[in-house]
Each structure stands twice: as C-alpha cells, then as structure tokens.
Amino acid sequence: MLTPPVPTPFNLHHMPPKSGSAWPDRIYDVFVRERIRQVAYVPDAGHSRLIERCQADHRMKVVVLTTEEEGIGVLAGAWLGGDRGALLMQSSGVGNCINMLSLATVCRFPLLMLVTMRGEWGEFNPWQIPMGHGTPPILEQAGVLVYRLSAPEAAEETVEAAARIVFNGDRAAAVLISQRVIGAKSFK
Amino acid sequence: MRKSTRAATPSLERRAVMRALVSDRDDDLLVVPGLGSTNYDLAATGDHPLNFYLWGAMGAAAMIGLGLALAQPRKRVLVVTGDGEMLMGMGGLATVAVQQPRNLAIAVIDNERYAETGLQRTHTAYGVDLAGIATAAGFESAHTIRSERELAAAVPLLRGAPGPVFAAIKVRPDRPPFVLPEKDGVEIKNRFRRALLGAI
Numbered sequence: 559m560l561t562p563p564v565p566t567p568f569n570l571h572h573m574p575p576k577s578g579s580a581w582p583d584r585i586y587d588v589f590v591r592e593r594i595r596q597v598a599y600v601p602d603a604g605h606s607r608l609i610e611r612c613q614a615d616h617r618m619k620v621v622v623l624t625t626e627e628e629g630i631g632v633l634a635g636a637w638l639g640g641d642r643g644a645l646l647m648q649s650s651g652v653g654n655c656i657n658m659l660s661l662a663t664v665c666r667f668p669l670l671m672l673v674t675m676r677g678e679w680g681e682f683n684p685w686q687i688p689m690g691h692g693t694p695p696i697l698e699q700a701g702v703l704v705y706r707l708s709a710p711e712a713a714e715e716t717v718e719a720a721a722r723i724v725f726n727g728d729r730a731a732a733v734l735i736s737q738r739v740i741g742a743k744s745f746k
Numbered sequence: 747m748r749k750s751t752r753a754a755t756p757s758l759e760r761r762a763v764m765r766a767l768v769s770d771r772d773d774d775l776l777v778v779p780g781l782g783s784t785n786y787d788l789a790a791t792g793d794h795p796l797n798f799y800l801w802g803a804m805g806a807a808a809m810i811g812l813g814l815a816l817a818q819p820r821k822r823v824l825v826v827t828g829d830g831e832m833l834m835g836m837g838g839l840a841t842v843a844v845q846q847p848r849n850l851a852i853a854v855i856d857n858e859r860y861a862e863t864g865l866q867r868t869h870t871a872y873g874v875d876l877a878g879i880a881t882a883a884g885f886e887s888a889h890t891i892r893s894e895r896e897l898a899a900a901v902p903l904l905r906g907a908p909g910p911v912f913a914a915i916k917v918r919p920d921r922p923p924f925v926l927p928e929k930d931g932v933e934i935k936n937r938f939r940r941a942l943l944g945a946i
Contacts, residue, residue: 628826632812637935639814664802
C-alpha cells in the first residue's frame with residue numbers, strides 16, 4: 559500500500575469534550591479485542607486518533623475510501639474472506655450509504671459503523687444540520703441498529719456492545735458519536 | 747455534448763468472454779460479478795459456490811472484490827462487471843490503486859450500454875476510457891480489449907499477473923437469454939463462506 563501523508567487535525571478545542579479524551583484509544587482496544595482486521599474510512603477530525611492507531615497496527619488493513627458507500631462493499635468482501643471490519647465516517651456520509659446498506663441488510667453481513675455526528679450539538683456550519691438531523695431516523699429506516707454515544711466514558715462499552723450484536727447477530731449497527739464527545743469544530 | 751465514438755461494432759460476444767475469463771477455474775479463484783448482465787453471464791458458465799452473485803449494490807462489485815482480496819491474499823479475486831456498474835463506482839478504482847492488492851483483477855465487459863434498462867448509451871459510448879482511468883489511478887496494468895487475440899492475451903493477466911489488473915473488454919450490445927442464479931443474499935453469502943472458510 560502507498561504511504562499517505564499524516565493529516566493535520568482541525569482545532570477541536572473550541573468546545574472541548576467534558577473528560578476522557580482517550581476515548582478513541584478505548585475504541586481501538588475494542589477493535590483489537592474483537593479481532594477487527596479491516597478498517598475502512600472517509601476521515602473525520604473526530605476519528606483521526608482512531609485512524610492513526612489502526613494504521614500503526616500491522617494486523618489491520620486500513621482502507622481510505624473516496625465515498626462512504628464503498629466501505630459497505632469492502633467490508634462485505636472482507637467478511638466473505640473471513641475478516642471482521644469496521645467503517646468510520648461522519649454523519650454527512652450516512653446519506654451516501656443509503657442504497658448500499660441494502661447489501662448489508664439483504665445478505666445480513668455484519669456491519670459495524672462508527673459515525674461521528676455533525677450538525678447537532680453546538681454546530682457552527684448550517685450545511686451540516688440537515689444530515690445531522692436526519693442521520694438517526696435514516697439509518698433506522700434502512701434497517702441499521704442505532705446506538706448513541708454521548709459521553710466519552712461510555713465509548714468502550716458502547717462500541718463493544720454494538721460489535722457483539724454485529725458479529726454474533728449478523729446485523730448492521732451504527733454507533734453515533736455525539737459532538738459532546740468529540741468537541742464541536744472551531745472555525746477560529 | 748460529445749458525439750458517440752463507436753467506430754465499428756465489436757466482434758466479441760459477452761457470454762463467450764465470460765466463459766474465457768473463468769475457464770478451467772479451481773477453488774483458488776473467487777469471482778464477483780456486477781448486478782445485471784454480468785451476473786447472468788457468470789451463472790451461464792455454470793453455478794459455483796465461490797461466485798458471489800449480486801442482484802443489487804450497483805457500484806460495489808470492485809469494492810467487494812477489494813475487501814475479499816485483502817482478506818484472502820493467497821486466492822485470486824476476479825471482479826467481472828459491466829461498464830454501467832463500474833462507472834457508478836469509479837472512485838473505487840482510486841481506492842483499489844491505493845491498496846495495490848497483488849491478487850485482484852477487474853474485468854469490465856463493456857457493451858457501452860445500460861443493457862438492463864433498454865440499451866441506453868453509457869459514458870464509454872461517448873469515449874470515456876475506463877482503462878485510461880485505471881492506469882491514471884495507479885493500477886499495475888490496464889488494457890482495452892477489442893479482439894479474440896487480445897482477449898486470449900488478457901485472460902492469463904487477469905487470472906494470474908501481479909495486480910491490480912484492469913481490462914475493459916469491448917463486446918457487442920447483445921441481450922442473451924436470462925440465466926438466473928440464486929437470489930437469496932444470505933444463502934449466497936453463507937454458501938461462499940462455507941466453500942472458502944469451511945464455516946459460515
């Protein structure tokens with residue numbers, strides 16, 4: 559694989575998370591425990607730490623996507639070949655996934671999605687609001703189980719619980735990570 | 747708007763192309779067709795548990811092939827899809843090129859038409875060059891195939907050369923009789939995993 563340059567995270571300190579800024583590390587711990595082998599993503603600043611941890615882990619194949627629905631195909635192929643995977647995106651990417659989610663639901667592929675929310679808690683950019691508002695009902699309408707992560711302390715248990723449902727139940731599930739956890743993006 | 751660029755009717759026939767692509771297959775070949783005509787073309791070569799038939803998910807065939815190739819580096823993964831399906835997921839060529847899977851090949855059976863919906867022209871009928879796009883993305887090799895002779899040379903590349911390999915194979919815009927494979931996604935998935943991994 560080609561080696562990408564390391565992205566520079568946006569300034570996330572305008573509305574800092576309450577505590578537990580190591581929550582991406584706890585999610586990474588779950589990935590290791592659950593034997594996640596393929597991690598596909600369209601980046602979000604809120605996922606940058608987790609992406610870096612996965613890229614540093616030689617057991618994981620990390621796939622950068624041009625659009626989020628590609629990841630649903632990649633992880634279906636991964637499962638066919640015996641690999642467990644996870645898909646990382648921000649809420650605006652959920653809209654790109656709608657038709658492709660039928661691949662996961664019709665075939666009952668395990669699909670673990672971690673979605674960082676935009677357009678809700680303290681959002682500055684009005685263009686993010688429609689998809690942020692629509693993300694939970696759209697996922698549910700598409701047949702995806704939806705779990706909320708609103709406090710950093712709950713990251714590990716929430717992602718672990720979702721992973722168990724996904725891989726033991728052959729289901730698609732999304733953990734929606736609140737801007738209260740990530741910190742709202744600052745444009746200053 | 748560009749004019750349609752097709753100079754002459756291609757000589758290759760799609761079902762014969764699919765037969766050549768999967769000829770003498772063994773259990774080291776995993777095949778992912780796109781939805782629509784390539785799905786039926788693959789079924790017409792005979793059923794196989796290591797076919798992952800697609801009845802939807804337009805644009806995802808190459809991506810399913812990528813995930814499979816990364817999970818099974820010792821197996822050959824062959825995606826055989828249509829030009830319309832490939833065009834919908836064209837960004838996937840960039841995603842494949844970044845990963846550089848040595849065991850992945852993508853063949854596009856290119857009739858320059860959306861055959862399922864009434865043979866409307868696709869972008870390739872107006873000169874969009876899928877092999878050129880694959881080359882520019884960074885595929886190990888990419889080819890446009892127009893004759894029996896070129897097809898005979900391309901098949902061993904698609905089946906065995908270090909990937910990612912890409913071929914756009916120009917075929918006549920025929921609509922051969924439907925040959926419908928299994929439709930139940932859970933059954934297709936579980937059968938594939940049982941054959942490949944010994945368990946679902």
